[in-house]
Amino acid sequence: MSTTVLLPLWAEIAIAALLLCGAAIALLGSTGLLRLPSFFERVHAPAMISTLGCWCIVGGAGLYFSLRSGQLALHILLIAIFLAITVPITTIFLMRAGLFRARQARRKDIPPTLSRITPSRPSKS
Numbered sequence: 001m002s003t004t005v006l007l008p009l010w011a012e013i014a015i016a017a018l019l020l021c022g023a024a025i026a027l028l029g030s031t032g033l034l035r036l037p038s039f040f041e042r043v044h045a046p047a048m049i050s051t052l053g054c055w056c057i058v059g060g061a062g063l064y065f066s067l068r069s070g071q072l073a074l075h076i077l078l079i080a081i082f083l084a085i086t087v088p089i090t091t092i093f094l095m096r097a098g099l100f101r102a103r104q105a106r107r108k109d110i111p112p113t114l115s116r117i118t119p120s121r122p123s124k125s
Contacts, residue, residue: 005068018060025053039098040110043091050087054080 007015029049036042058080065073102110 007064007067011063011067015060015064018056018063022053022056022060025049025056029053040095043094043098047087047091050083054083 026049029045032045032048033042036045058076062073062076065076099110103113
């Protein structure tokens with residue numbers, strides 16, 4: 001037989017506020033993903049969702065499960081840590097791939113390369 005643990009009102013309000021804040025940030029980032037004009041601008045919207053939105057939702061879930069079980073629920077933080085590590089890496093790879101493809105297409109609206117490729121000089125013999 002399972003017993004239902006009633007949470008205090010302050011906890012329910014805090015959990016609801018964190019979850020609603022995370023959901024609002026996810027909605028804002030999704031809207032940015034749809035409405036921003038170029039790839040290089042659109043790639044930033046999911047990063048906002050996965051950082052601040054994820055931390056709000058993980059905070060609400062951590063608070064809920066910690067209060068419900070009576071002990072600190074740290075295993076939920078693994079989700080946020082995993083996202084905090086992987087999202088910047090994938091964003092960098094996506095940006096580099098997009099920049100490479102734009103340079104291959106010879107688009108003029110992208111920044112120039114920073115690498116110094118010098119033409120080969122004939123050796124003096």
